[in-house]
Amino acid sequence: MTGSCRLHISVWSSRRKATCRKTFRGQRQGQGHRRRISPSGSSHLARLPLLSVSHHSLFFKALQFFMCHICCSRLRCPPLRLPPVFVLLSLQDAFEVLAENYEFSEMEGPCLAFRRAASVLKSLPSAVESLRAAQDLPCLGEHTKAVMEEILRCGRSFEVEKILSDERFQTLKLFTSVFGVGPKTAEKWHRRGLRSFSEVLAEPSIHLNRMQQSGFLHYGDISRAVSKAEARAVGNIIDEAVRAITPDAMLTLTGGFRRGKEFGHDVDLIVTAAEPGREQNLLSEIIDSLKKQGILLFCEYQASTFDTTKLPSHRFEAMDHFAKCFLILRLEGSRVDEGLHSAEGDSRNWRAVRVDLVSPPADHFAFTLLGWTGSRQFERDLRRFARLERRMLLDNHALFDKTKKEFLTATTEKDIFDHLGLEYIEPWQRNA
DNA sequence: CGGCAT
DNA sequence: CGTA
């Protein structure tokens, strides 16, 4: 029954959250600023894994910019202890902090529980202002209600503030904010005594992989929000590249922007070719085009591993086997209607943007669209509902009925909701 | 007490 | 392990 409850609740709209995390981060940067070290030491530059020698000066320039403007170094400083701060957190933000902390402690259960609690509150039409209002909500138990009571009563939570002021939490949060660095890597670096980006970059024994190199190189840009206008501009760039290859291809904006969000952390696009089998090479041709235009800053391409010949025995797996790529693109300001969403003091007329492309065969488009529209929590709830309530397996490719032992076909998202016996849920209602 | 998306 |  959990699944149906959650899905029912997530039908309502979302609300925007408070600004405390920003305040918190701002303060941290403030401290970092005062303690900033000179980025001049070249010892670490000599052994930085580079894309190629010719990129060296470019990398150096970018790294200097990065060290000066973004990286809040705490080199040779004692572990950071924030002075007592009055941290005003929304209930959702408080639960997200708790979830994140459990994630860093590798306690997936409690982590998920707090994510669900945050999601439930997010799905409500208005903010919860009393414990009574939360009485009948699912996914809220003893612990979450205790935190709620504290915050509703005095606007803050001892437990949450303890986490926010914890040096380990702050460092893991900082490290995982780099594209390509997850909880395990962050934990590894922290265990080795590293506490700042400059310490990581100066450590000779650390070999950053390609993704992490790009993550650091473009850190300032890709950790800044992408505006809807920028997403449209990226869409246009991909669209131009695609129609030069096949005029009958179709491009669909998905991810957070399809859910109606004004800002996102990346741009997700689905590319479909009318001609069956054409999708196999479509992405690599698009990548070639972007490369020729000189706007491809990073590319991880994963060719399709999808095999229709062994579909029935085919395992349901984590990420999809359709051709896809994770990109970082150079977006020129001149291409964005409302101008670039850039940081103050940044005189460049371009910024880097994270872009994901996926190219499914036309007959699997609906599943890919549903899977890539999110939100993350919505996808988990939907798949859990499918398995537990309907004995069906749902992923980015298909829906399998375990009772009938057959795949259910769909040309629209509506078809999939029908198969699951659910009312259609609009993308903007899937934010929680 | 087991499951938690794939 | 990272990515969605």
Added chain:
DNA sequence: GCCG
């Protein structure tokens, strides 16, 4: 941590 919450639910079945």
